[in-house]
Amino acid sequence: MRGILLGLTLALASGQGALAERIISLGGTVTEIVVALGHEGDLVGRDMTSTYPESVRAVPDVGYYRQLAAEGVLSLTPDLILADADAGPPEVVAQLQAAGVKFVQTAPDEGIENIAAKITTIAAALGEEAKGAELVAKVTADLAAVQAEAAAVEGPRKRVVVILAVQGGKIMAAGQDTTGELMLALSGAENALQGFSGYKPVTDEAMLAAAPDVILMMDRGPETMSNADLFALPALKGSPAAADQAVIRMNGVKLLGFGPRTAEAARELLTAFYGG
Structure with missing residues (x-):
């Protein structure tokens, strides 16, 4: 004892x-x-x-x-x-x-x-x-x-779409009032999808109208969609992102988990959007 x-x-x-x-x-x-x-x-x-x-x-x-x-x-x-x-x-x-x-x-x-x-x-x-x-x-x-670094970015802000998943050719993406949109703001970018809240399937017409400069999506390892398959989708085929093959992939928890690595994730995105 x-x-x-x-x-x-x-x-x-x-x-x-x-x-x-x-x-x-x-x-x-x-x-x-x-x-x-x-x-x-x-x-x-x-x-x-x-x-x-x-x-x-x-x-x-x-x-x-x-x-x-x-x-x-x-x-x-x-x-x-x-x-x-x-x-x-x-x-x-x-x-x-x-x-x-x-x-x-x-x-x-x-x-x-x-x-x-x-x-x-x-x-x-x-x-x-x-x-x-x-x-x-x-x-x-x-x-x-990282917020100070993002605020110091000069020129137009990148218009980005955050894609959670693609199923049957339909894109599930982040609208307003989401952690995806918050991460874009933290890294000095704008959510190209407006007019709805939450994570929802997006029509081809809405995605074409959004005309994103960059696609940000979850890194799902071997199951991650390739650039070729992603930009073969009618909703993204003619986008500025497709023209530049501008896709960023990141672990989902790091990107949207809002934890100890959030600042690190935002800085990585900031660099990817605007360069070193």
Whole structure:
């Protein structure tokens, strides 16, 4: 007993925060924050979008965080479940919350200021408030720097379309009031698609009228659509982007997850849009 108490005292004295727990992280950005706060070694489960850093791929996968099964999550006997705001379905979230396991969910994405709130929420759940404050300060400074760089861009802004997916020749893209549009603003570009909110299928006519200079799309590895196939679509064939073969591909969590790498992603886009 004295040994256990001594170990606890030493752990707390060393500034390691909360005791190690069996953590399941549901959401790629949530997992990135857990790792950034020094708790990768406590992860016993993660969802399929949690692929950064590469080392977390060795952690058992409980499935897509929006389509969870309570049995699969609870079979890993977690002490703490950290979940993205969009984790679901709702009935499974209710089961997890009622299972007697500590369940913490982040707030929905409502802008870049929510990154700090996400980090603070997860840091508090881990007992890492000091590390959380340090990470918030770094992320806030990085975001301010890239915003200043974007504001300093001279000349016309690039008109960009953010494509989530192409299915059966139909393009699903980001309209107004989306994280895709927020990322474009952060990187000094304009959303070429206006007049609707959310992520929706876009008609060929609407895409032709948008006339994007650049296409920004998710990097899906071997399943990513090639430039040739993309610009063979009638909706994009005659666009300025097609003429310049202007396509940027980025990991979806890095691009739209609004986490610790958001400033890095915005700076990469800024460079790709306007050069070094």
